[in-house]
Amino acid sequence: MTDRTTTRRRRTAAGLTATAALLALSACSSSSGSGGASATSTPAATSGSASASGSATVGSAARISIKNFTFVPATLAVSPGAKVTVTNQDTTTHTVTATTGKLFDTGDVPPGRTATFTAPGKPGTYDYICSIHQFMMGTLKVA
Ligand SMILES: [Cu+2]
Known part of the structure; x- marks a missing residue:
């Protein structure tokens, strides 16, 4: 879709x-x-x-969807300090939580709700998980 x-x-x-x-x-x-x-x-x-x-990601809306215990897209490229919108399309609560030092964390995102977080200002590759379902993994690429 x-x-x-x-x-x-x-x-x-x-x-x-x-x-x-x-x-x-x-x-x-x-x-x-x-x-x-x-x-x-x-x-x-x-x-x-x-x-x-310029670079493709600047100014465009960066968003992550959560569906069926999966982050979509699995890898998202954003610019440093970008605002990322997270939409939970599941019927259970999820989070987007950086595995390294909680550099970013949406906190609990209830079913059907949206949350935002700010991407790190330092370029790099940041893995994140759902802190509730820690098998859920995604990657944020800041460049
Ligand atoms: Cu979850």
């Missing part, structure tokens, strides 16, 4: 800067206008090919 989530896109800073520059230019050049409505038409700044799509 596919779960479509809306991915929020960030406007590129470059595009905003270009627009601001254009606005500043047009504002300066129209100093001697006599109130006429026919100003010189500003060129439409179509910066179509500004594909500054």
Whole structure:
């Protein structure tokens, strides 16, 4: 099954800067206008090919589902400090708990509920388990 989530896109800073520059230019050049409505038409700044799509995981929603005592996906790649949403689709309580020093831990997530945790800020591979059912294992890759 596919779960479509809306991915929020960030406007590129470059595009905003270009627009601001254009606005500043047009504002300066129209100093001697006599109130006429026919100003010189500003060129439409179509910066179509500004594909500054960086690393795939940045800005996208990071989420883990728990179903049938399994973490989905088994390995999730996130950026440092990312907020990860955990959805428990089982009928029993689970947790997402880092095996190393409890670097992250959702605590109990009741059936049908959602919890969030913050990924470690340091890049690395972090295994986690359900602290209730410790055979449940998943991996968080921070890079
Ligand atoms: Cu569990």
